[in-house]
Amino acid sequence: MGARHTHPLYVHGHSRVHRLAPEVKVAAAVAFVFGVAVTPRQALWVFAIDAVMLLVVVALSGIGPRFVLTRLLVILPFIAFAFFIPFVGSGEQVEVLGVAVSREGLWGMWNVVAKATIGATVSILLAATTEVPRLLTGMGRLRVPATLTAIASFMVRYLELLAGELRRMRIAMASRGYDPRWLWQARPVATSAGALFIRSYERGERVHAAMLARGYTGTMPEIDERRATTGEWLAGALVPVVAWLAAMVALVAG
Amino acid sequence: MPTSDAATGQRARSHATRPPDARLTTPAIDVRGLRFHYPDGHEALRGIDLQVEAGERVALLGANGAGKTTLALHLNGINVPDEGSVRIGDLLVEESTFAEVRRRVGLVFQDPDDQLFMPTVGEDVAFGPANLGLRGADLDARVAEALAAVDASQLADRTPHHLSGGERRRAALATVLAMRPDVLVLDEPTSGLDPAGHRELVEVLRSLPMTQVVITHDLPFALELCERAVIIGEGRVAADRSTATALADGQLLARHRLALPYGFDPGHVAPPETA
Amino acid sequence: MHAPDGFLNAGTAATTGVISAGAIGVSLRQMRSTLGDKQVPLAGVTAAFIFAAQMFNFPVAAGTTGHLLGGALAAILLGPATGAVVVTVVVVVQALAFADGGLTALGYNVLNMALVPAFGGYGMFVLLRRVLPPNATGVVVATGLAAGLSVPLSAMAFSIEWLFGAAAPVPFDTVFVAMVGVHLLIGIGEGVLSAMAVGAVLAARPDLVYGARDLTRAQAAERSRVGLRAFVIGGVLVALVFATVVSQFAAPDPDGLERVATDQGFADSAQDHALATSPFADYATQGLDNETLSLAVAGIMGVVITLLVGLGVAFTVRDRTTRRRAAESTSAGAR
Helix, strand or coil, rough: CCCCCCCCCCCCCCCCHHCHHHHHHHHHHHHHHHHHHCCCCCCCCCCCHHHHHHHHHHHHCCCHHHHHHHHHHHHHHHHHHHHHHHHCCCCCCCEEECCCEEHHHHHHHHHHHHHHHHHHHHHHHHHHCCCCHHHHHHHHCCCCCCCHHHHHHHHHHHHHHHHHHHHHHHHHHCCCCCCCCHHHHCHHHHHHHHHHHHHHHHHHHHHHHHHHHHHCCCCCCCCCCCCHHHHHHHHEEEEEEEEHHHHHHHHHHH | CCCCHHHHHHHHHHCCCCCCCCCCCCCEEEEEEEEEEECCCEEEEEEEEEECCCEEEEEEECCCCCHHHHHHCCCCCECCCCEEEEEECCCEECCHHHHHHHEEEEEEEHHHHHHHCCCCCCHHHHHHHHHHHCHHHHHHHHHHHHHHHHHCHCCCCCCCCCCCCCCCHHHHHHHCCCCCCCCCEEEECCCCCCCCHHHHHHHHHHHCCEEEEEEEECCCHHHHCEEEEEEEEEEEEEEEEEEHHHHCCHHHHHCCCCCCCCCCCCCCCCCCCCC | CCCCCCCCCHHHHHCCCCCCCHHHHHHHHHHHHHHHHHHHHHHHHHHHHHHHHHHCCCEECCCEEEEECCCCHHEEEEEEEHHHHHHHHHHHHHHHHCCCCCCCCCCHHHHCCCHHHHHHHHHHHHHHHHHHCCCCHHHHHHHHHHHHHHHHHHHHHHHHHHHHHHHHCCCCHHHHHHHHHHHHHHHHHHHHHHHHHHHHHHHHHHHHHHHCCCCHHHHHHHCCCCCCHHHHHHHHHHHHHHHHHHHHHCCCCHHHHHHHHHHHCCCCCCCCCHHHCCCCCCCCCHHHHHHHHHHHHHHHHHHHHHHHHHHHHHHHHCCHHHHHHHHHHHCCCCC
């Protein structure tokens, strides 16, 4: 778990995927990944269909394979862990390249790797084609409480500011020769975090005062009004519906 | 550009606000006997009396900690007095009138980042009028009007974080102007601005017709914008006179930790045209 | 810790999703009653703080670095309900906007990284404060231990989820020992950082530390002398003891650990396979006794976690009025 960049994954573009209403994208993404999650692991044909559909959407989005692949590296540690599963499992043993591994384990590894990879690709696609404010609007339209989306909106707005403040504190410390190696030398890091918390809290109070000054009474005013059309919902439903149908067939057929 | 055509610029900008009511004998701001102390016990205001007429521009000067910002926060009801009263026009500032007071008094805070809390400038400018009930085309028109008044129409879709200091200041001002206030209160509006940003802001403020109360340490700015200066010292009004007179009084300035910039001689500056 | 999709099955994803949604709903109501119309700006900016704080690294040993998770810290500073909401927002936005953690994994990622550390961490904090002196040092030490233990607690939660919904046949024992073991170590850093951060806030604005709201100004300034190095070493000892005790439970057969070790290496010798640890679904080689014991451990851990989280919630609800009064007097005369 490395340090995360403050910049969300959004890649500017005008593709159909970019322009699709955010509530449709979020709902479709979650539905699709759930469909993949319920797919029985031996139903390779279902995974194939899912992967092909996903690749088509990626192509439509104009994001570019290199971008997706680079971001996919994030799940590499989990894939590495999955690699060991066949060695830990037992029951029927199978020989692979002269090494005896568990058959159950191999299937388990495939299950995890396939679903994690597809899931991560969907997440990357969603994040890359939808700006954060649109994501939050979409969430709101999917009945996520307005308080949560408002908090998230403020969080994203002030994140860069705070990260910048923290960075400047670090630079100031480093400029005074601070080069810690051990945990007990971390006090300045922690105290600067404490100071940043206080500053954040006080800023929160000032923002509150500014909101009051402009008539805020406790509920965020609804400003953006365009909603998804039926056409957009149909377009978005296509991929997850196919995924679920295929998964159901596989489950029933056994 | 504001500077090139002062007259038409003036007229164009008056769309953004209601001109102050000429027949008013009631002052735009009427503070009497205001006393206020903080929860930790510190008495910040010890009896402030201040009247400001409609259309006046008053500079609020004083040392750090003198109580200027504290006073400003009373003007829209964020601070509630221990004793004394605050009237905005004919309205006494109290809990039941907060909503209307906050429509009439636009407070521009010191740190624009405290006021630009929405994802885009446009949404920030819309926040105030939306709280007043505007929607749809009316809301869009109001937003456009406010942004035009500060020469920031091109900033509507920008993220606040990526704006320059001057742009942020003007965007913050627009968020307040969108409420069409009668009174504008500004807390250190020129701090941190580069010279060009400073100039842009001054031009914008000079073009706005409503009553203005400006907290500032920037004495040339005070002289240029405000014909009247009120000096706050230790929670009281220490002086209340024309800005030029106040700045010419060296001892007065020194008593309140104010000082003229190097080479600045208030006696040799043309007084600002009455806007 | 931001688990991707696929490691736990769909049923677990859905169940934890429902649990988390319910818990967040309750927390939201609690937060609204404590903070009122300040909730959006305060929670928003402090969420940005947690997010930013998670990004920066602190030294652990010999130049290697670690990162703060912040669940317990958020709960101790802001109160468990607000803390839970704040960290949840961080986790959800990370999943949606940064593709950090799977979309179907949100249910258990929120549960493990926000709810369990916030409520469970706060529960432990409250318990610890009862036995520690009512002053700054007491709060700081309680924070350190609670935050430090919240990390393995979170790992235990994941292990229990694994028990119910593993998508691959890795035995509960293995997952439990590996996850909790590693996270005990990670927890040391978290505990030390959280303690020092709370100490810093206490020194400047004690009124901003929810977990210390009962202290008078004098108490908040009172510090006993505790050497930092001693504290770290103490923390390591606690972790080691914990680890030894726990691992004894999870692998009662003394050869168990050895077997797991050899199996996870390159198992190219055919004879090892007869002794290999069974897949999760079939404990053929290990006796029935071990299976019972493993499940017993899981059961106990489940109860412990639920108890601690429940404590956290109970204290939130009980102290609701105190917090509101404190919040109202914090802002300098505002409103």
